[in-house]
Amino acid sequence: MPPLPKSPKPPRIYRLDHLDTIVQVPGRVLRIYPAARPVYEKLESPAWLTPKPTSAEEEEAFLDFTVEEKRRLAQAGPRVQRTGRALRLRPTSGPEIKLINNPVENENNVAYEFVASLPEIKQWLVSVHLYEGGYYMLVDQRTGRKTQLMAPPVISPDGHHFVCGNSDVLARFEPSGLQLWSAEGTSLRLLWERQTEWGCTNPRWLDNKTILFEQDFFDKGDVDTRVVRLSVIP
Known part of the structure; x- marks a missing residue:
């Protein structure tokens, strides 16, 4: 009987456990889960979210x-x-x-x-x-x-919150991380902010509590990316 085929090994970035949490204060930990790219790509992205330049010509x-x-x-x-x-x-x-x-x-x-x-x-x-x-x-x-x-706001469907996600894990001119803001009432309020070793690119709202985003991480001389899911509202 031929041997059973081996289970596919997930890419390295999906096996780095330290990319899987954001530690909150006091003592709260937000779990980050893998998400499907087809689902992410169907979600709406704000028109004012433009990709960063990747060459000298684009920079100019x-x-x-x-x-x-x-x-x-x-x-x-x-x-x-x-x-x-x-x-x-x-x-x-x-x-x-x-x-x-x-x-x-x-x-x-x-x-x-x-x-x-x-x-x-x-x-x-x-x-x-x-x-x-x-x-x-x-x-x-x-x-x-x-x-x-730290980055352009991405507003929740109900308009009560927005997130800002930034990624500069290569040049490190700007902080990488994530902010959650409240837009209720007459003023904006920063609910929490985390600067991280990994980057948060193009966050998109799945619903009024959950975002999907591209998580960037500098690893072995290059930037790798995976799509993940995070519940930012309890």
Whole structure:
């Protein structure tokens, strides 16, 4: 009788146990489970979530955001405008917010790019480009209050929460990890944040409590990726 075929061995990234949890305080552990890529790819991804550049040519086009920003500004309405180097945002109950680019060739370089209007959480999304790396910022459409994020927000279907997932496990200019925010009421509230050795790319909501995302990990000189599931709301 011929020997039975061996069971297929899962890829190495699925056998690294330290990628399977996020430790919460006090003493709560969130389990991370493998998920099916076909399910993940059917979930909606926000239009403002753009992939990071992977080459010098893409990096140059990424930094020259003026053409794409003009299209976004044309759709944003009269309360969002650009005047020269100044991005101007006008809240309904607060003074105008003026964000001014500083195109110098040193660590003081900064550029503010208007990305999107998010009516579900009553915020404007701005990408802040620094000399090395950058971050995202929400500006409240009512008060003008500014909130710094590690990555673009991905809003839950009911609009009560959003997550921010970032991955920079190769260059490490920016923190890798995950944030969970509450968008209920009149202000945003950071519920928890974890900076991790692995990266969280393109999180998508499966339902109002669960996200799927691509988990990146630097291993043996390269970045490997798997699709995983995480319940972020108890």
